[in-house]
Amino acid sequence: xxxxxxxxxxxxxxxxxxxxxxxxxxxxxxxxxxxxxxxxxxxxxxxxxxxxxxxxxxxxxxxxxxxxxxxxxxxxxxxxxxxxxxxxxxxxxxxxxxxxxxxxxxxxxxxxxxxxxxxxxxxxxxxxxxxxxxxxxxxxxxxxxxxxxxxxxxxxxxxxxxxxxxxxxxxxxxxxxxxxxxxxxxxxxxxxxxxxxxxxxxxxxxxxxxxxxxxxxxxxxxxxxxxxxxxxxxxxxxxxxxxxxxxxxxxxxxxxxxxxxxxxxxxxxxxxxxxxxxxxxxxxxxxxxxxxxxxxxxxxxxxxxxxxxxxxxxxxxxxxxxxxxxxxxxxxxxxxxxxxxxxxxxxxxxxxxxxxxxxxxxxxxxxxx
Amino acid sequence: xxxxxxxxxxxxxxxxxxxxxxxxxxxxxxxxxxxxxxxxxxxxxxxxxxxxxxxxxxxxxxxxxxxxxxxxxxxxxxxxxxxxxxxxxxxxxxxxxxxxxxxxxxxxxxxxxxxxxxxxxxxxxxxxxxxxxxxxxxxxxxxxxxxxxxxxxxxxxxxxxxxxxxxxxxxxxxxxxxxxxxxxxxxxxxxxxxxxxxxxxxxxxxxxxxxxxxxxxxxxxxxxxxxxxxxxxxxxxxxxxxxxxxxxxxxxxxxxxxxxxxxxxxxxxxxxxxxxxxxxxxxxxxxxxxxxxxxxxxxxxxxxxxx
Numbered sequence: 001x002x003x004x005x006x007x008x009x010x011x012x013x014x015x016x017x018x019x020x021x022x023x024x025x026x027x028x029x030x031x032x033x034x035x036x037x038x039x040x041x042x043x044x045x046x047x048x049x050x051x052x053x054x055x056x057x058x059x060x061x062x063x064x065x066x067x068x069x070x071x072x073x074x075x076x077x078x079x080x081x082x083x084x085x086x087x088x089x090x091x092x093x094x095x096x097x098x099x100x101x102x103x104x105x106x107x108x109x110x111x112x113x114x115x116x117x118x119x120x121x122x123x124x125x126x127x128x129x130x131x132x133x134x135x136x137x138x139x140x141x142x143x144x145x146x147x148x149x150x151x152x153x154x155x156x157x158x159x160x161x162x163x164x165x166x167x168x169x170x171x172x173x174x175x176x177x178x179x180x181x182x183x184x185x186x187x188x189x190x191x192x193x194x195x196x197x198x199x200x201x202x203x204x205x206x207x208x209x210x211x212x213x214x215x216x217x218x219x220x221x222x223x224x225x226x227x228x229x230x231x232x233x234x235x236x237x238x239x240x241x242x243x244x245x246x247x248x249x250x251x252x253x254x255x256x257x258x259x260x261x262x263x264x265x266x267x268x269x270x271x272x273x274x275x276x277x278x279x280x281x282x283x284x285x286x287x288x289x290x291x292x293x294x295x296x297x298x299x300x301x302x303x304x305x306x307x308x309x310x311x312x313x314x315x316x317x318x319x320x321x322x323x324x325x326x327x328x329x330x331x332x333x334x335x336x337x338x339x340x341x342x343x344x345x346x347x348x349x350x351x352x353x354x355x356x357x358x359x360x361x362x363x364x365x366x367x368x369x
Numbered sequence: 370x371x372x373x374x375x376x377x378x379x380x381x382x383x384x385x386x387x388x389x390x391x392x393x394x395x396x397x398x399x400x401x402x403x404x405x406x407x408x409x410x411x412x413x414x415x416x417x418x419x420x421x422x423x424x425x426x427x428x429x430x431x432x433x434x435x436x437x438x439x440x441x442x443x444x445x446x447x448x449x450x451x452x453x454x455x456x457x458x459x460x461x462x463x464x465x466x467x468x469x470x471x472x473x474x475x476x477x478x479x480x481x482x483x484x485x486x487x488x489x490x491x492x493x494x495x496x497x498x499x500x501x502x503x504x505x506x507x508x509x510x511x512x513x514x515x516x517x518x519x520x521x522x523x524x525x526x527x528x529x530x531x532x533x534x535x536x537x538x539x540x541x542x543x544x545x546x547x548x549x550x551x552x553x554x555x556x557x558x559x560x561x562x563x564x565x566x567x568x569x570x571x572x573x574x575x576x577x578x579x580x581x582x583x584x585x586x587x588x589x590x591x592x593x594x595x596x597x598x599x600x601x602x603x604x605x606x607x608x609x610x611x612x613x614x615x616x617x618x619x620x621x622x623x624x625x626x627x628x629x630x631x632x633x634x635x636x637x638x639x640x641x642x643x644x645x646x647x648x649x650x651x652x653x654x655x656x657x658x659x660x661x662x663x664x665x666x667x668x669x670x671x672x673x674x675x676x
Contacts, residue, residue: 052569073575085566089588098584099574146570 258328467552500614
């Protein structure tokens, strides 16, 4: 059953179109992450789903029911806000029960529900406190408790981790994921952080300038980004992209970077049949940093493609070393083993994983193959 | 140009006290002047209140005789009762009016800036002007009552200004007119500082507007309410010019207030010692309001520093 389906949804403020023809179908039990840079419309979309904002056109169905004209409280949703939005004058317990109080749930039932949620989130000792007496992580838990206690069809999370420090953010990220695995709730989660999207989502909707660029599972988004925007937005550091030409040789297409230069790079492509119409034309060549490694690396059983490339900059991070090098004159980041430190200004051998190259149409910016 | 970098080695630094002279002048001179006025004249008044001074200050010691004389006088008793009535009615009604105006203004209405200026404007008018204008408006022969009579409703009666029992309420009305805009401005700032996400959360929780205000928004305004009440109370206690212009304590002494009693004793009856005693009593009433407030602020700040 589709827990949430959005059809032909658009939103405009005066002359500004913030959402354009959005269509999403989210299955029950899915953890969908809406990710995109600030101003891409993801929070507006979430507010429209919650009923806090009205769409200019299109329909929203929650649990098979069109909810366009249904008040937020009757949509069977719960929302967690970036600022937590806890009621400052109420205790944690009152914060959690306020919704039930508004719905006239009997007191005994309220107490049972609070007890259950408090145990689940381990906030029992905090129930008597006011939000101002809680740390950021504790407030986050209370905000989640307030959502969980409702047991809704759909959970909406609006950048819930952005106000936490880096360490706590990673902890809470895992905790939310664990919670999802445990209770199997349907979650729509908005974030600008592509790592959160990759680590938590069962499906990611990448948004840019008011439209969904790609809606797929994290592996597909990462491996086959639908267009250059997705390729550059997902992944840190992002995918290396550079202008190139596609040429035909006897045994298949070859991508040429820096054609005509002395250091021109020619890479044979295997299994890129979809690229055939682009032979003899310009393309955008894309390769993930982890597909460029030190020369001794083997990516698969077959022999890797080795290239000599000048090294410009080395950034050791401890877990790996990032190397800025040039491929056919174009800058590219490589992710090599931590103990490998090629000297800047020299040339070194690098192994390329040519099976995971992406080619984009330079005009439409769409993925070719 | 990096002036700082090129000048530093060439020129010797000015002595610390010369460099900070403007700071000292702007902070300490006004502070000392006002402290000298406030503290020395307060102390002087306290001293006078224990002397038998009449037309001119004289030395001597009469103990609490001035105080007992003042508190036993009918003038002071009426003034004190009036202050209790006026103070509480004015503070509560002014805060309530200000809050209602603020809530109405907060509904994203058109022309908010214009309305806000209109409501705040009375604050820019001197109390004497407020008192005079309201004395015309409330004068049965000149103002509202005459207007309604002229419109044809001749049995209409609105003569609080000359009614011994109701005259104090005319002061309440004028004072509210003057200062509810101030309360409104503070409350509006408080309403605007409520996190909009909290209101969204309440909407999703299913709270209607009344419940949202009662349970969530208004409780978060109570620090502002305390500030409003204290500022208005201290205005109420020291009210002088408004009453002087509006009723001058009349009819008879029906709208007498402590500040008027002090003025009356000191400058009309030439009883400096008694006037000073009445002034010191006013100071004590003020302290009874301000000291708990200062303590409350201190506790709040301590708690804020810990959170």
